[in-house]
Amino acid sequence: MVRGTRPEVDVSEGPVRDGPSRGETPVPRAWIGAAEVLGADLHLELAGTGSRRAVLTRALREAVRGGRLAPGVRLPPYRSLAADLGLARNTVADAYAELVAEGWLTSRQGSGTRVSTRAAASVSAETEPTAEEAGGRGATAALAYDLVQGRPDPAHFPRTAWLASARRAWTAAPDEAFGIGDPRGRVELRRALAGYLGRVRGVRTEPERIVICAGAAHALRLLARVVGGGEATWAVEAYGLPFHRALLADAGVRTVPVEVDEDGARVGRLPRDAGAVLLTPAHQFPTGGPLHAERRAAVVGWARSTGGLVLEDDYDGEFRYDRRPVGALQDLDPDRTAFIGSVSKSLSPALRLGWLVLPAGLVSEVVAAKGEREPYSSATEQLTLADFVASGGYDRQVRRMRRHHRERRDRLVAVLAARVPRVRVTGIAAGLHAVVELPAGTERATVAAAARHGVAVEGLDGYRHPDAVSLPRRDGLVVGYATPPERLYGPALDALCAALTETMNTTDS
Template identity: 65%
Template sequence: MPESWVNSAERIGADLHLSLPAEKGGRQAALTHALREAVREGRLAPGTRLPPYRSLAADLAVARNTVASAYAELVAEGWLTARQGSGTRVAARATPPRPAQVTQRTQPPGPAHDLRQGQPDAASFPRTAWLAAGRRALVAAPNEAFGPGDPQGRIELRSALAEYLSRVRGVRTTPGRIVVCSGFAHALRLLYGGVGGRTRGLLRGPLAVESYGLPFHRDLLDAAGVRTVPLSIDEYGANTGELGSPKGLKGVLLTPAHQFPTGGPLHSARRAAAVDWARAHDALLVEDDYDGEFRYDREPVGAVQGLDPERVVYLGSVSKSLSPAIRLGWMVLPDHLVEPVLAVKGQREAWASALDQLTLAELVASGHYDRHVRRMRQRYRARRDQLSEALAAHAPHIGVTGVAAGLHAVLSLPAGTETATLRAAARQGLALDGLTGFRHPDATGPTADGLVVGYATPPEHAYGAALEALCGVLPPAGP
């Protein structure tokens, strides 16, 4: 039976598994063959330091002279080098043959100008503050933080979020009502199904949604077997008065702080109507507060959850305020849903990193999160103003809406020009989203051509050129 090299704690050099086939004419011959093959196959790279004679001999239960002789033979053959004070290493010229070509997944080249919605300026991530918060969090973390986690999330983060959401968004909650998740989509899967590839959710449909919204969210619900019913949209947000028409609705999904993507807050009367409907029909209102911190020309609009914490599920994340790379979000739940949601999440769910949770908790508790949001609010407002000024100067016939808050604007286009505009943009290397792509397939009424312009996406140095490219592809004014 071949014998394996199992690395000892005292061994110095590279970790490597070796098998010594018995048919190779003794221990020395077997070891020489195994080392030669490891170098030839590339498992021992040029320059790799091998273990001392004594350590390797102890690992393999062979005599020290056996290892010394094997090393000496390979040095003589040119596979290894030996130098006083440097130990025994794989020779630089012992380059293994090139492996067989394997098809690699390659990312297509990015656009020259990116004005797609849905992400913040990646270059503005607060690296220094995040790093400092992580260090402080690691120093203060109890030992149990490095063991199996709590599916509800770290208490440090839930406590920080409870204070922050109450102060900034008017959410009525305690840490016990908050469940930490990996973002909005994860929360939606926990509520309606599709967790881990299974269509097993807590809630059932049909579910009313806004007639314009993210297709990804509708696809997720559709995959979970949840039928979605569109509500019409106007300048006051979703028409929640339509909730009484479809029979059997179990809930409604809204973006009340800033309707996505058309913009504008849900009118106060419609907010109240949605909550009253949920109470009367034993239904739930799911609130997507995707960019509620970013408002510019109006007073802050609090969360609908504050009107009735037992009828509203409030969902948020840091994907817009910090970065989508930090997979952290939260669910503020009615008290009776906390345990059922945790049961769906399971004891071995792929939870958000405890270290990231502790870092975010420290960032929020220290006030650095507030400062970052205020700084980005000013920066994004300046970008929005720059967009408005560019359009006023070069395309005054193009209407702009949805700019009082959020990270994107909607540009109204002449009827029948959206597709041609997107094609022209693609030819210029300009990435844009068309408004009709967000329309619910079952929505009724006339369609509107437009562009959804994410003015937060480009880095600062590239924003001016992106606006110039945008103005260059917009359709001219009519006769």
């Protein structure tokens, strides 16, 4: 904040000096600290030549464009800014009016002058990466539609119900809840989860066998430290999250791919020397479909005969639409299975809350691997989730989102059937995404065509294990239907259909 004398500004009307007098020596750049208004400071850089209004207008515009003035920020009243800069009130008022007319600012009676939200959209458009920077997205098309999987629409977070749970939980919490805490997590949440997971997912456990984590990835890291490391080898599904494979590699775990088909992983081909197998039995990610009942029994038999551990990633386990609920694999043998879950899809990834349901013999080792206090999840968020589960709020949220996602899925399937009938949509009985199967050899071209039409979408090949060269390959798009806001979902499907039609027509020619 600059106080005292005000620097000069080179303007056609004469540079502005401290007070009303005029000087002759121009100053090419000047930093002005201006206007403590309602507890806020405004820092402007005035530079260049032109009228006083032009210089101020340019400085304000650059502050918005550069992100220093964020959308919705209230600017100082023009009288205050004029007094601090030594400018005439009309000069500042005219500059504000010009920026309002251009859409950079808004002005309403009783609300003052604020940075427009439309200005932020303009800035995003100006800074859209080039085709080279975006990895070949196309020369001009901005990726306006997000159909990438695994991203629930944040607008559906249950703010009112969550706040009510927070108030109840924090009011009832004992004083010790706001201390260092138990590395296993708050007992209130572990009790609530034990009841919920038993009732809804068929998990057999007690609160003492649950460890609260900062999401599913954190849970997997802990298991990699305890069960993996060194020369450990784990089996993983041939199609899965690259992030998980990289996480395991960082922990010193070598992964070997196991083929997947419409019945899930082909567990009869599990290597007997693997220390663990990582599966998504409720809804194989990303190809879709639950692990067949015979294979569920077979993988438990493999774990018992080899001493291996089954890691059950309950991916999308709560979101099933056209089938009977599929219970947790953990129920078949709680002593040979580690069950991993989180609220990243059902509530929000921003909460950073997940859980591990462990065999009794692994609890102390996982807690030790968790280490000191830094990796602990927020106690206040744990208390809130405990109340949210116990009060029925979590059940209501899951049912509400299940209806919403099913409607989104049905709309996707119907539009594709009507407009691109040659493609087959699979993996739709559960989850937040579908797989659009493509003719062999067309996946990369279809992803590129989607980008040209402004659609961000991923191909199946990006999820394929790099060592799965001898296993069958599938071409397809992994289409996430949960992310776009409602006003953009229809246009997103239109653009996706246009991209698929373009690829189909090219294949025919």
